[in-house]
Every structure is written in C-alpha cells, then in structure tokens.
Amino acid sequence: MSDRRAAARHPVVVPTLCLRGDGSEFHAVTVDISSEGLRLRSATLPVVDERLICNIRDIGSVQVRVVWAGSCDFAVRVIGTTPSPGDVARRFIELARRQAKLSEVVRVHRRINPERTAVEVELADSRRVPAQILNLSASGVALSLDFAPALGEIIRVGRRQATVARRIERGVGAAFLEPLEDAAVGEHTVL
Secondary structure (H helix, E strand, O other): OOOOOOOEEOOOOOOEEEEOOOEEEEEEEEEEEOEEEEEEEEOOOOOOOOOEEEEEEEOOEEEEEEEOOOEEEEEEOOOOOOOOOOHHHHHHHHHHHHHHHHHHOOOOOOOEEOOOOOOEEEOOOEEEEEEEEEEEOEEEEEEOOOOOOOOOOEEEOOOEEEEEEEEEEEEEEEOOOOOOOOHHHOOOOOO
C-alpha cells in the first residue's frame, strides 16, 4: 500500500479480531479496501511483513500479511487461498456498497451532542418518562430511556412530536414529525 493512495478506495467499517502467530490477539476495525489492500485501524499495531489471521464480521477468517503500518492504521493483503483474495475483495466491495446505501438513508443531517441532554418524553398513553438525548439532528433524536416505546409510536420529546423509528442499545431513535431547520440545530438546541 503506497502513501499516494491512487487506487479507488471503498470505505467499509467492520469489526475484526486479529490473531498473531504467538497466539495473542487484538481488536481492529476495517477502514477501507482498494486494489492495494485492506486498511484497518487499531490501538495495537502489527509490524510490516507480520502474518495474521483476521476474523472479520460478515467476511470470515482470512489469512493476511501486513504491508504497511502507520501511527494508528495498518494495511494488509490477503495471502490465504480460502477464501480467495478475489472472493474477499468481492465480499468487501458488496459490503461497502450496502453500507454506503445505508448511510445515505440514515444520515441525512449532521448529528450534534447538545449541552442539555435531560429531556422528558411523553408516551402515547400520556405517561411521562425521563430520558437523555444521545444525539440530535434536524430530522430526529437518539434517546436513552428505561422504557422503550413501540416502533411507530408517536411520542413527544420535550415540545416536539416524533415517531419511534428504530431501537438502539438502551433506547430509541425517533424521527421528528416536523423537522427542525438544519441551521437551527447546535449544541445549545433545547427540545
């Protein structure tokens, strides 16, 4: 992998467990793939020419050789034959395409973390429950709360009505019925 990075790069983010020859292991996350190799990011960096077995979510176990190491990233090339390097590349490119489509749909507006995170949520049955804002955008809000309302339920977050759009760890993501002006969303925004 050269520093020029002339080859087309396909961003793809997938958790990976890397196994070293001495039996030790470390966690990494993929960054992107190109014809030059697969770039990963980790707090633990292998050395150039080190051989690893990378267990990559949605891809499988892959034998690789480190071809480049930077300050927090490293790049590998597939050296094993099962799955073949071409098969690994095809799987990654398809995964990158799926992730790109998801990010286009999910992340339309920029996300911010407001200073004031405490908010009251009124459920469809008029119960009021305390919640914490995890992040906020013009189109919706991610909330941490003890009680998870049903998907599709109309709730009131502070003074704004929203529909519960998805479940997240320890909470929900809700889409505002009337989006905010994108320019009006900032760290001082209060719902």
